[in-house]
Amino acid sequence: MNSPARHDRPADAPLVHPVHDAAAKVLVVGSVALDSVETPFGRADDVLGGSGTYFASSASHFAPVQVVGVVGDDYPIEKLEPLRERGVDFAGLERASGTSFRWRGRYRHDLNSAETLETHLGVFSHFAPKIPEQFRNAPFVFLANIDPRLQLQVLDQVTAPKLVACDTMNFWIESRRPELIELLGRVDLITLNDGEVRQLTEKANLVHGAKWILDRGPKHVIIKKGEHGAFMFTKESVFFAPAYPLESVFDPTGAGDSFAGGFIGHLASTNDLSDLSMRRAVVVGSAMGSFAVEKFSNARLLEIGHDDIERRVQEFRQLVAFDAELRT
Ligand code: AMP
DSSP states (O other): OOOOOSSOOOOTSOOOOOOTTTTTEEEEEEEOEEEEEEEETTTEEEEEOOHHHHHHHHHHSOEEEEEEEOTTTTTGGGGGGGHHTTOOOEEEEEEOOOOOOOOEOOSSSSSTOOEEEEOOOOGGGGGOOOOOGGGGOOOOEOOOOOOOOHHHHHHTSSSSOOOEEEEEEHHHHHHHHHHHHHTTTTTTEEEEEEEHHHHHOOOHHHHHHHHHHHTTTTTEEEEEGGOOEEEEEEOOOOEEOOOOOSOOOOOOOOHHHHHHHHHHHHHHHOOOOSSSHHHHEEEEEEEEHHHHHSSTHHHHHHHHHHHHHHHHHHHHHTTOOOOOOOOO
């Protein structure tokens, strides 16, 4: 296994920077939804949700974000205003006649896995993503969790991105397996949770599962394990970051998309795709996932600032420090 160069920057230098002019643009295509969620700590109905929304709420802390998606004419569009104020560009958000995508889920005491109670596709069932001209050259593209057929259509419209990452879920692994496997051949990176890896690869062992995926195209496979952290596999190396040990997890919805937003946002902010930068991006992603679950919907992601994120990233550093030089 390759080990990364160790001293390219001081160990205590800030990792997180506010959005700056040199940050690359990030395009996300995903669901913009209304979620109804039950957790052991309460419930929320018809709150802002969707893979694209969580991703944008997180990534917009690091880089300019462009959203492509669809909502119905029943969508409370004013709920997206705080994201617009953060600079998120919704020029690619179509408003179609019909009902918005709705997801209803429940978490029991094991907050690691959501039980889907209802998926109402609404306007999503006729959606064909149209990437606006000004979004097509985005260097970073995230195909958030939507129908893999739509994810493939997006790739036909973008012009030579630097990095394409995708996500998916059990719903699509079951219903769109061939398209998902085709997609693997066209992306650089995929994020999945451990259950999804087992379902997709039919391998009980996650290392075998990661290899199966790497053999089909992506150069990086990120396996999220909820409160147990995340692995990043390449053909040459394995990296692991723990999850932040939160005292209270309120609502796990969106943790995965917020992870992806922090991960891609960091890469876009630094424009650096070296192994070390990818590893740091996993930690930034883990930090963003940990914020997402502290409140319902994207509320916590919208109230935090750059200092909160940097502080949490530093706490991650302490969490895994066992060499004397790494202790502050
Ligand atoms: P996660 O980060 O995996 O917790 O993502 C949660 C978000 O995914 C929720 O806000 C849902 O609205 C959205 N979602 C759930 N099912 C689907 C689906 N089949 N397609 C697209 N988005 C979905």
